[in-house]
Amino acid sequence: MNAIAPKFTPTGRSRLRRRPQRGRYDEAAVFEILDAGVMAHVGYAIDGQPFVTPTAYWREGRRLYWHGAAASRMIGAVGVGAPVCVTVSFLDGFVVGRSGFIHSLNYRSVMAFGRARRVDGLEAKRAAMDSFIDRLYAGRAAKLRPATEAELKQITLVEMEIEEASAKVRDAGVADLPADAGWAPWCGVFPVETRIGAPRPEPGMGAGGAPTADLAPYAEGARLDAALTQAAIMKTDQGLPVST
Numbered sequence: 177m178n179a180i181a182p183k184f185t186p187t188g189r190s191r192l193r194r195r196p197q198r199g200r201y202d203e204a205a206v207f208e209i210l211d212a213g214v215m216a217h218v219g220y221a222i223d224g225q226p227f228v229t230p231t232a233y234w235r236e237g238r239r240l241y242w243h244g245a246a247a248s249r250m251i252g253a254v255g256v257g258a259p260v261c262v263t264v265s266f267l268d269g270f271v272v273g274r275s276g277f278i279h280s281l282n283y284r285s286v287m288a289f290g291r292a293r294r295v296d297g298l299e300a301k302r303a304a305m306d307s308f309i310d311r312l313y314a315g316r317a318a319k320l321r322p323a324t325e326a327e328l329k330q331i332t333l334v335e336m337e338i339e340e341a342s343a344k345v346r347d348a349g350v351a352d353l354p355a356d357a358g359w360a361p362w363c364g365v366f367p368v369e370t371r372i373g374a375p376r377p378e379p380g381m382g383a384g385g386a387p388t389a390d391l392a393p394y395a396e397g398a399r400l401d402a403a404l405t406q407a408a409i410m411k412t413d414q415g416l417p418v419s420t
Contacts, residue, residue: 178360190289190340200343203238209286209343210235210264211408212401214312218242219261220254234311236418239302240288241295241331250287251332255294260336262288266401268347270366274356280346280392282365288341295333295419298325304333304419316390335419
């Protein structure tokens, strides 16, 4: 008997209402999108005023992590157990049809809900920041100068257990309506990708030469989402430590 794939149980806050056929709630779909990205938007409220803050993030299991300056308003507001909504999205294509109503976008997105809390203690912060480096560049943290206590005190880290999450994906061609018959503008999809450029070594710093193995996913011409996915797999395959 096949095991049931783990999934998030949607409620009214995470269940898709518009185009529900595009919604996915299984861990595999949600994690695939999260692991292909590095920038998220964190939504929260302070005294009834909503804010959305862009930030770098990483995932370990069902936990999301992000960090900011110790004096960050966002970190101070959400790090005490506040409810937050974290979103990640990709634009994958422009879809153009025979009527304005049909024009659309191909995209992937995730909305994740939970309560954030600060990661306290210098060693816990050190482990979390090393884990972030290794998530992007597997094995690199061990090669770097360790962070000093003064540096660690300048940042605050937040973790959030994902309570609910939904993915929404459109990956299709052009729809059509009976009323569009007889109209002849060009129709189709313009794919959209972000790719890695040529590496630019910093003169006078480092060992020089080609980028090392920990940087292999970021080869010139590689798709960014594919590179980030590969980097996440490399970290798992190498059994590197995770945040505590």
